[in-house]
Amino acid sequence: MDKLNIAIIGCGWAGERHVRAFQKLSDRANVSALVDNDEPILEQKASEWGISEDYTDYHDVLSRDDVDAVSICLPHNIHAEVAIESACAGKHILCEKPMAVRFEEADSMIKAAEENDVKLMVAESARFLAINRKMKNLLDEGYIGNPILLRQVFMPRNPSKTGYVYPGRRAWLSDKRIAGGGQWMVNGIHRISAARWFFGEVESIYAVEYQTLDFNLNIEANICATLKFVNGTLGQVVFAPQASHFGIFDETMLHGDSGAIVASRPDGKLHIYSEKVDAPNNHLSIEVRQETDPFVLEMEHFLDYVQKDAPCICDGVSERESLAVIVGGFESIKTGKKVNLRTKNDVK
Secondary structure, X not given: OOOEEEEEEOOOHHHHHHHXXXXXXXXXXXXXXXXXXXXXXXXXXXXXXXXXXXXXXXHHHXXXXXXXXXXXXXXXXXXXXXXXXXXXXXXXXXXXXXXXXXXXXXXXXXXXXXXXXXXXXXXOHHHHOHHHXXXXXXXXXXXXXXXXXXXXXXXXXXOOOXXXXXXXXXXXXXXXXXXXXXXXXXXXXXHHHHHHHHHOOEEEEEEEEEOOOOOOOOOOOEXXXXXXXXXXXXXXXXXXXXXXXXXXXXXXEEEEOOEEEEEEEOOOEEEEEEOOOOOHHHEEEEEOOOOOOHHHHHHHHHHHHXXXXXXXXXXXXXXXXXXXXXXXXXXXXXXXXXXXXXXXXXXX
């Protein structure tokens, strides 16, 4: 296949990263058009990024025969609408995470892509982080033996009283009607996708939430969730946007019957405790550098998926499972009960 002509729909934070990444892959891809309904921003970004074709209505690019694919970088609640119309127009689709906010929408996206014979990939950057890839390789090489427990803890940067604020054009991320939720949806989907990559599909989830009295946003606050994976292993995921931490604290721990792997910020190192490590106390500490921008790796993966029909590690079917865990967590918080994801009719 010749160069893939791609229209970027949405010129915000994610849109810029998609544009910059595709431009680094200019031998295989061409960003041929931009779309944003904020005309001043659109004109500014088109000039800044050197893109001559720009539109305020995404339907204008869907009608163009010279556009092969779209990259959807829009508020979450309109992902499905644009993706389905794009599929019906015969365009391959790269959609920012979460792919949708409701199961029915995700199912309709998958069905539309299948019926129109186009590719649907979810832009899940967690799969392209060097630290996660290294952990996955170590798991596959048996460094922890048989998996037993996954633990993830995430605290965003030094919080405000609400613990959750995005500035300017990203303010919609704290509006549940648009974003589908707060940290659990926006950042939790990353951790759940990585957890599934490490330990497989999730069978059930039980989640609880705590808010301080001064939390005045209509979104979830601090969450502790217990996962049971289909293979029997356990997971504990903690999101605490209100917990005080100066900087970002982000830790993943994978425990097995013969070792453990620990990755954390701000430490920035990967700690390996394993019978396979020939070092004092069977402990090795290494730095894992992100040699290539994860967005470039992500776009390269999309191009391989479309141009070479290569397997995709985060296609629509896969990332619907990540959405299932997130939505299951919301349901568990609401009902106070464990949610079995494998027997619910709305989960594949």
